[in-house]
Amino acid sequence: MREVACPVALHLDGVPRRIAAFEHPQAGLQLVKGGIRSGERPEHAAARELFEESGLETRAAISLGESTKIDAGARWHVSLCRLAGPLRDNWQHHCADDGGHLFRFFWLELDAALPEGFAPPYRRAVDWIRGQL
Template sequence: MREVACPVALHLDGVPRRIAAFEHPQAGLQLVKGGIEQGERPERAAARELFEEGGLETRAAIYLGESTEIDTGARWQFSLCRLAGPLRERWQHHCADDGGHLFRFFWLELDAPLPEGFAPPFRRAALWIRRAL
């Protein structure tokens, strides 16, 4: 089973509850996620992925839980990441994965209906996060 880290990057202002999400140029709307390396703690993997994919720095990460019902053959492990400020409302970040992509980030309001464009695994992950927080 693949081990997946999913950072829950909660906006510092807290109201409304918003988490970092992005538009992948080829794969639609997504949450940050990535593989957990051998011997790596899920919280550390979440902070690493958040920096690599979004350019956001994590001050501290707290493990929230896991689910094997997000994506077939994967255990998603969620960690709440306390971010370093200041934060912009929208930003772009060049991610080196898969030959390099420019990701367009925004803050996804957790308590509002999810916008169209999220693939089913990311929709399930957002609902898991909504319930966990």
């Protein structure tokens, strides 16, 4: 089973509850996620992935739990990341992984309907996160 870290980057203002999400140029709307390295704690992996994929800096990360029901063959370790400010409303970040992509980030309102374009695993992840927060 693959071990996956998923950071929940909650916007500092708190209302409405918003988390960082992005548009991948080839794969649609997504949440940040990535593999956990051997010996790496899931919370550290979440903070690392968040920085690598979005440029957002984590001051502290705590586990929200894990789930094997988000994506077949994967255990998602979800961590709440306390962000360093200031934060922009939207931004682009070049991620060197996967041959290099420019990701377009935005804040996804947790209490609103999900926009079209999220694949089923990301929809399940958002539902799981909503249940934990």
